[in-house]
Amino acid sequence: MNNIGANIEQIQQRISSACQRVGRNPTEVELVAVSKVKPAELVVEAFHAGQNLFGESYVQEFRDKQPLVEVPVHWHFIGGLQSNKVKYLRSKVDMIHSVDRFALAKEINNQWQKDNKTIKILLQVNVGDEASKSGCAPDELEALTHAVADLSNVKICGLMCLPPHSDDPEQVRPYFKQLYTLAQKIKSLKLPNVDMDVLSMGMSGDFEVAVEEGATLVRVGTAIFGQRIKKA
Numbered sequence: 001m002n003n004i005g006a007n008i009e010q011i012q013q014r015i016s017s018a019c020q021r022v023g024r025n026p027t028e029v030e031l032v033a034v035s036k037v038k039p040a041e042l043v044v045e046a047f048h049a050g051q052n053l054f055g056e057s058y059v060q061e062f063r064d065k066q067p068l069v070e071v072p073v074h075w076h077f078i079g080g081l082q083s084n085k086v087k088y089l090r091s092k093v094d095m096i097h098s099v100d101r102f103a104l105a106k107e108i109n110n111q112w113q114k115d116n117k118t119i120k121i122l123l124q125v126n127v128g129d130e131a132s133k134s135g136c137a138p139d140e141l142e143a144l145t146h147a148v149a150d151l152s153n154v155k156i157c158g159l160m161c162l163p164p165h166s167d168d169p170e171q172v173r174p175y176f177k178q179l180y181t182l183a184q185k186i187k188s189l190k191l192p193n194v195d196m197d198v199l200s201m202g203m204s205g206d207f208e209v210a211v212e213e214g215a216t217l218v219r220v221g222t223a224i225f226g227q228r229i230k231k232a
Helices: 004-021 039-048 061-069 083-088 103-113 137-150 170-188 207-212
Strands: 030-034 053-056 074-077 095-099 117-126 154-161 194-200 217-220
Touching: 004 030, 004 207, 039 061, 039 137, 053 061, 061 074, 061 083, 074 137, 083 103, 095 154, 103 117, 103 137, 103 154, 117 137, 137 154, 137 170, 154 170, 170 194, 170 207, 194 217, 207 217
Parallel strands: 030 053, 030 217, 053 074, 074 095, 095 117, 117 154, 154 194
Antiparallel strands: none
């Protein structure tokens, strides 16, 4: 049986320690509790333990779960996203982490335009050049940023990555460094409608290294809720 409250407290302490090691303020880092394939009641339990930001990866699951969570949580969508499913997220999430192509950004813009609202987005970069993962290529990021910046109902807030898996967090560190460097490069362009204040990187096995390398959002599921049951 998982003690969700104790798990969250421990993770926050580990984030704080990682910040202290590199001279960062712990308030710069926010925990995204990844609640995919976890029931609504666990989201509510985590909320009552002080967690109010949750990340979902599957549109259909989010559609079913979100109405059942009757406490004022904030939702981020962090998974791969098909353009034809964006409409189901409209005005229900505060941020989309996984924008990796202009066509997707355009559809997000069109959907939020219907409500005359602006949605915060992150551009996902495939730092490991893995065919199995989404994300624009690092050398295509600048062009994608220029294109998306012209859309009126999205706000580029930073970058996201899902680096190659390794059981050794130190093996992942170079990818986090790379995302930070890319963010600084885009920031130097001083494009309108573009901030690089948010870096979404790091998960249960490597979030401390991500924090040391500049993460402002860490996406942690297993270390909070326990192992996920694989979807059939």
